[in-house]
Amino acid sequence: MFIFATIKNEKKRGKLEELYIAQASSMYKVAYRILDDEYLAQDAVHEAFINISNNFEKIMQTDCNKMGALLIIIVRNVSINMYNRRKKSGFSYEELGEEISDSGPGIEEILMNKEMFSIVVEKIKELHPSYADILSLKYFYHYEDSEVCRILSITPENFRTRLHRARHSLITLLSREQEGKNRE
Template structure:
């Protein structure tokens, strides 16, 4: 009986992977192609994303449709961006973003910023964030993945995850401070 139960559990997860492929592979390919502008590279990005999705299917299978849809897009987008950067680096064409001026992260979050308006401001500012930063904030704080999981999903190192998270948090803080008109030096 236990063997049969185990099989059923796996069967539902396998079906989930197939559902993801059937429902979202076109979205994924479109996102990858828009970044990479190359059919072959876009295919590679989608394949790579699927490998990571399969490895994390146990966690993913509990999500609702939209949550899965957004997640697979985040994964394939970031994989595509990484591939794009690698190609450009190889061609010596990629210029790293200049470091932004960040407030010290250890300083307290200004409580004056917290009022009834905060949610609207966050909602608006998140659109202005760099896509990579918004993606990693979603993976960490909305989907609840660990740094290790994020690294595996996006094919990057854990150090990269830490750096991006730091920059993402600072970027959002910065945006909220700018909105408020306060700049701390």
């Protein structure tokens, strides 16, 4: 990566290269699941490593067991930001055409699903970070329960409790959103 060449401190460069070798593939998978484009996913990983490089001292203070989860969260946030920027530029007709098949859902259903997805993503961002992380890892990145436990360094019991509370909090936020729309 080009960013490594710009770092003069050999120790910092070596640590970043180690992180890249160890975590880049899992970070890419997370980015790809969000962006559904291999080039954008690669860009997200590179942008995440730029952020990591800029905040190197803070990140290296993180417990080594939590480093993988932190990097996943960083690339997730970068990917979501990229997705939102791309979405703000509007839907391309080519993108919609690829999603529509003769036997598949209609345009209205596709647009409603994308709108609902955006609403859910925005509400998840409003949740407590521990709830947002567990929901994201479980439902957006499709990690198995045991993998989520390992990434977040929590017990299976803690996972179930936190997941239940996160779902309940999300449902509460979505209900309030719906009530607000019904009043208008």
